[in-house]
Amino acid sequence: SSELTQDPAVSVALGQTVRITCQGDSLRSYYASWYQQKPGQAPVLVIYGKNNRPSGVPDRFSGSSSGNTASLTITGAQAEDEADYYCNSRDSGGNHYVFATGTKVTVL
């Protein structure tokens, strides 16, 4: 299967830590990348590869992977981190891509 699944929503208290997970068979072969999308805006890459952050992404964002599960962790969540987060990877065949359904993160 080339599907990726995420929990629909998660909430976190301001300053606390939240982990978002993404599951799929293709994650056994390919790293996930993670995208933050705020309402009315285009997605923004926040994590790629083993655990890499593009320039400008705060270091409170980190990524990890084990087996068929990839995780995005926000350590010390800020109000501006409230957004939808999507994971993505290549599919099992390697030449196509798949996005998960996304997780809405609410910062309380």
Place this chain on the structure above:
Amino acid sequence: QVTLRESGPALVKPTQTLTLTCTFSGFSLSTSGMCVSWIRQPPGKALEWLARIDWDDDKYYSTSLKTRLTISKDTFKNQVVLTMTNMDPVDTATYYCARIDTQMGAFDIWGQGTMVTVSS
């Protein structure tokens, strides 16, 4: 600075063909490892990958949409064009183009998106 910008019609009728253009700057699609993809997002729904074109003109399409999609590039104009035939109201979405740097293996820069509504 790498930028991408989508352009195309905001409204198309059912059965028509949609043509979208991604105009980019700050990189060249003739550089090894550079690719451009199209991704769409229906209102309130998740992202869906559509197609990719590589620096060497290799092309890849979503399995579910491959019969309707064509992607092409004009390296000199710094443009990538996506056509989608036989448009249907379910194709109503914001369409994004994004760069893929194969070294990063991710969609590292996205355009702002263009909303396309399919309605008679």
